Amino acid sequence: MNPLDRLLLATGLLIPLWLLAGVWLTAQAYPGYDHLQQAMSQLGAEGSPTQLWSPRVSNFPLAVLFALFAWGLARRWQGSTLARVSAVLVLLHGLGSLGTGWFPCDQGCAPAQPSLSQQLHNLSGLLMFLSLTLASALWAWLGKRLAGSRTLALFSLACVVLAIATVVLMGQAAQSGHLFGLYQRLNYGISVIWVAGLAWASLRPPANALRMAAI
Template identity: 25%
Template sequence: MKINKFFALGGVVGPILFIVMTSYFGSIRLGYNHMHQFISELGATGTANAQLMNFAGFIPSGILIAVFGISLLMVLKKQKYAAIGSASIIFFGLGILVDGFFSCDAGCPEAGSMENMIHNAVAPIAFLAAIVGTGLLGFSFKRTPAFYSLWKYSIFTCFISFVSLLALLASLESRMFTGLWQRLLLLSIFLWCGIVGLRIFKLGNNKKP
């Protein structure tokens, strides 16, 4: 099914686009520190190149990752937990999309404008959705021949991303290494999206999972 193969590549292109845009706009933002600052600060309301980061980074990347989640759902729709996991990945992508439309205030404070509050409410839910999604899909992959080789890796991704999220939350008060933990969290999930997306693309629905 060609459309499903195309959708699966969203798991590859979306994360690459997000990483490239984050790296670029971070490099041209005076004083920006990837180790300690949120990625969302690059798209914060009223800051330099914020709209470009949002409309070239957050929004298209979110759409592509959600489309990748749809490809998972199309392949694994007959399995209950896989369907829930796939829906969680779709939600993760949509969360990135929404956070591109609703930017945080400068510095991404806990309190602020309504837009900032929406951004701060959506982001952790999106992260949790991705973590839960990789875990549920990992257990589903264990029972799916075409994806069996990825089940342990998926569980490992779930564990690493969850630990990174806990470390991120623990760093919020000091803002020390907050950016590092957020990047480790996203990198683990993005790498998983790319690997699974390529697997679906190669299968091309020629084999039934």
């Protein structure tokens, strides 16, 4: 593997750390912000004290990192159509991250009559969830067959199950108004940890490279 490919794949390891640091640092400038109750999107919402720089610290840099990782993923597993599809899904996730930053949600992020910006923000968030969940599902299939890693396959499957379970909890929390921030962080945390796991597995040589051409 050449240095460029290693560098591109290594961006996947950086994504969870960047997300954690970006959200934490931004929240420091938001008086009274509650990580357990409030959505991460509220950091960049209309009228929030961190509206202008929250997307510049989190959403936009993360979009770039996801795009770079998608490029590395496509190069690393170029012999597999399904792996390239997963790379496209990761790229779509990056576009979703860009969209959630470019289109801020309304104040509070849960208006009775959402603005166009709020609607586009919500669609971008849905794209983010669906893209990485589908990519994880693909690697639950590809992990053993392509990378020769049963661990990666089971890890990917577990992340799919947990992502779906936590998004259900997010919906319930949105209705009850209690602990939405916690469940959102668990949901997205699972997704970016999966990205880091895939990056780590992709940086290693496949256990059975002969299977690559057959997939």
